[in-house]
Amino acid sequence: MALDHAILVSLTERAASGYDLARRFDASIGYFWPASHQQIYRVLARMQEAGWVESTVQEQDGRPDKKTYAITPAGEAELDRWSATPSGREAVRSxxxxxxxxxxxxxxxxxxxxxxxxxxxxxxxxxxxxxxxxxxxxxxxxxxxxxxxxxxxxxxxxxxxxxxxxxxxxxxxxxxxxx
Amino acid sequence: MALDHAILVSLTERAASGYDLARRFDASIGYFWPASHQQIYRVLARMQEAGWVESTVQEQDGRPDKKTYAITPAGEAELDRWSATPSGREAVRSxxxxxxxxxxxxxxxxxxxxxxxxxxxxxxxxxxxxxxxxxxxxxxxxxxxxxxxxxxxxxxxxxxxxxxxxxxxxxxxxxxxxx
DNA sequence: TTCCCCATGTAAATGGTTACATGATTAT
DNA sequence: ATAATCATGTAACCATTTACATGGGGAA
Known part of the structure; x- marks a missing residue:
C-alpha cells in the first residue's frame, strides 16, 4: 500500500491531476517509488472512495478536461498514521x-x-x-x-x-x- | 520471471527440495532475491512442467517424503539464454x-x-x-x-x-x- | 506441553506490468 | 505527414504477500 502514501506525499507538496502525478513519478518521487500512469489512476480512484483525496474537474479549451486531486483531512490523518508506523526492512531484489x-x-x-x-x-x-x-x-x-x-x-x-x-x-x- | 532464474542458479550449485530452497532463500541467494516457500513451490511446479527442472521423490522414515529437484539441460539452456540477455535498470522502491x-x-x-x-x-x-x-x-x-x-x-x-x-x-x- | 523443525502444498488478496483504447493540439 | 504532448482510463496478466491447512518428530 505504499504507492498510496507516495501519492499522498506528492499531493501535500501540491495538488495535481493523474497526469501530473505520472510525470512527477517519472522523476522526483519516482526515483524512490516508480509508478506508471495506469497504476496511479487506479490508486487515485481507490483513495477518492476512501475519502483520502478529492477531485475537482477543470474544463480546458483545446485540451481534455483535467481532474485535479487534493489531499483531504482524512488523507492527512492517514499520512500521520503511516508516518508514525515503524517501517520494516526493505526487500532488495537484484x-x-x-x-x-x-x-x-x-x-x-x-x-x-x-x-x-x-x-x-x-x-x-x-x-x-x-x-x-x-x-x-x-x-x-x-x-x-x-x-x-x-x-x-x-x-x-x-x-x-x-x-x-x-x-x-x-x-x-x-x-x-x-x- | 526472475525468481525462476534465481532458483535455477541455486539448483546449479546443488540439487534441492522446495524446503531446502526456502531455507537458502532465507539467507544466501535470498539476500538478492527474497522468496517465500509458497512462491518457491509454485515456481518449481511451473518449471517442472516447462521441463527446466526434474524431481525425484525420496522416502524418509519418520519424516515426510522429500522431492529433490535438479536442473535439466533445458533449464541450463534457459539460464544461458537469460544470462546473455541484457538486464534493464532495476527499480528502487523505498x-x-x-x-x-x-x-x-x-x-x-x-x-x-x-x-x-x-x-x-x-x-x-x-x-x-x-x-x-x-x-x-x-x-x-x-x-x-x-x-x-x-x-x-x-x-x-x-x-x-x-x-x-x-x-x-x-x-x-x-x-x-x-x- | 509447548514450541521449533521437517515437509508439502492451496487459496485469496494485493500490487505491479503490459497491452489496448481514444482523441485533440502542437512542434518538426 | 509524423511524432510528441496533454489527458483519461479499462482489462488481462503476472508476481508477491498473507492466511490457511496438515502432520510427525525432537528438544526445552
Missing amino acids: DFAVKLRGFRDRDAILADTRARRADHVARLTEYEASEARFYPDPSALDGADLGAWLALRGGIHTERRGIEWCDEILTALEGPGSR | DFAVKLRGFRDRDAILADTRARRADHVARLTEYEASEARFYPDPSALDGADLGAWLALRGGIHTERRGIEWCDEILTALEGPGSR
Missing part, C-alpha cells in the same frame, strides 16, 4: 546480483556492468545538480525540506556505491583474463 | 525514502533510522564474515566463485552506504533541534 552469482557469460556481464555504470553516473549527475540547485545550504533546512534533502542524499549514496561496485566488477573481470 | 520525503513525525523517523542502521550493521557483519571465510584470497577466484564473491561485494557496498546514509540522517536530525 536481477543483476543473481546473474553475477550464477556467473555464466562473462561478456554479457561485462556489457551489463558497463551499462549499469553509465546509468548510475547519469543519475548521480542529476542528483548532484538537484542538490546544488535546491539545497545549497543544508544546515539551513528544516521540516519538509530537510526530509526531501535527506531522501536525495540517499539517492546520491545509492548511485555512488553502485558505481564503486561496477568498478570492482570491471577490475575483476577485465583484468588478466581479458588480454 | 518506503523509507518516501517517508523521509514526506517528513512528518521526527521521532518516528529517528526511531526508524536507528532500527535500519542496526539492521545494516548486522547484515554487514554477516557479509564480512562470509567474505573472510569463503573468499580469503579473491585474486585466486574464477568462474562461479568469482561471480558469487562479486555478488557478495555488492551486498557489502549496499550495507555500508546504508549505514552512511543513516548516520547522515541522525546527524541532521539529532543535532541542534534535539537539545
Whole structure:
C-alpha cells in the first residue's frame, strides 16, 4: 500500500491531476517509488472512495478536461498514521546480483556492468545538480525540506556505491583474463 | 520471471527440495532475491512442467517424503539464454525514502533510522564474515566463485552506504533541534 | 506441553506490468 | 505527414504477500 502514501506525499507538496502525478513519478518521487500512469489512476480512484483525496474537474479549451486531486483531512490523518508506523526492512531484489552469482557469460556481464555504470553516473549527475540547485545550504533546512534533502542524499549514496561496485566488477573481470 | 532464474542458479550449485530452497532463500541467494516457500513451490511446479527442472521423490522414515529437484539441460539452456540477455535498470522502491520525503513525525523517523542502521550493521557483519571465510584470497577466484564473491561485494557496498546514509540522517536530525 | 523443525502444498488478496483504447493540439 | 504532448482510463496478466491447512518428530 505504499504507492498510496507516495501519492499522498506528492499531493501535500501540491495538488495535481493523474497526469501530473505520472510525470512527477517519472522523476522526483519516482526515483524512490516508480509508478506508471495506469497504476496511479487506479490508486487515485481507490483513495477518492476512501475519502483520502478529492477531485475537482477543470474544463480546458483545446485540451481534455483535467481532474485535479487534493489531499483531504482524512488523507492527512492517514499520512500521520503511516508516518508514525515503524517501517520494516526493505526487500532488495537484484536481477543483476543473481546473474553475477550464477556467473555464466562473462561478456554479457561485462556489457551489463558497463551499462549499469553509465546509468548510475547519469543519475548521480542529476542528483548532484538537484542538490546544488535546491539545497545549497543544508544546515539551513528544516521540516519538509530537510526530509526531501535527506531522501536525495540517499539517492546520491545509492548511485555512488553502485558505481564503486561496477568498478570492482570491471577490475575483476577485465583484468588478466581479458588480454 | 526472475525468481525462476534465481532458483535455477541455486539448483546449479546443488540439487534441492522446495524446503531446502526456502531455507537458502532465507539467507544466501535470498539476500538478492527474497522468496517465500509458497512462491518457491509454485515456481518449481511451473518449471517442472516447462521441463527446466526434474524431481525425484525420496522416502524418509519418520519424516515426510522429500522431492529433490535438479536442473535439466533445458533449464541450463534457459539460464544461458537469460544470462546473455541484457538486464534493464532495476527499480528502487523505498518506503523509507518516501517517508523521509514526506517528513512528518521526527521521532518516528529517528526511531526508524536507528532500527535500519542496526539492521545494516548486522547484515554487514554477516557479509564480512562470509567474505573472510569463503573468499580469503579473491585474486585466486574464477568462474562461479568469482561471480558469487562479486555478488557478495555488492551486498557489502549496499550495507555500508546504508549505514552512511543513516548516520547522515541522525546527524541532521539529532543535532541542534534535539537539545 | 509447548514450541521449533521437517515437509508439502492451496487459496485469496494485493500490487505491479503490459497491452489496448481514444482523441485533440502542437512542434518538426 | 509524423511524432510528441496533454489527458483519461479499462482489462488481462503476472508476481508477491498473507492466511490457511496438515502432520510427525525432537528438544526445552
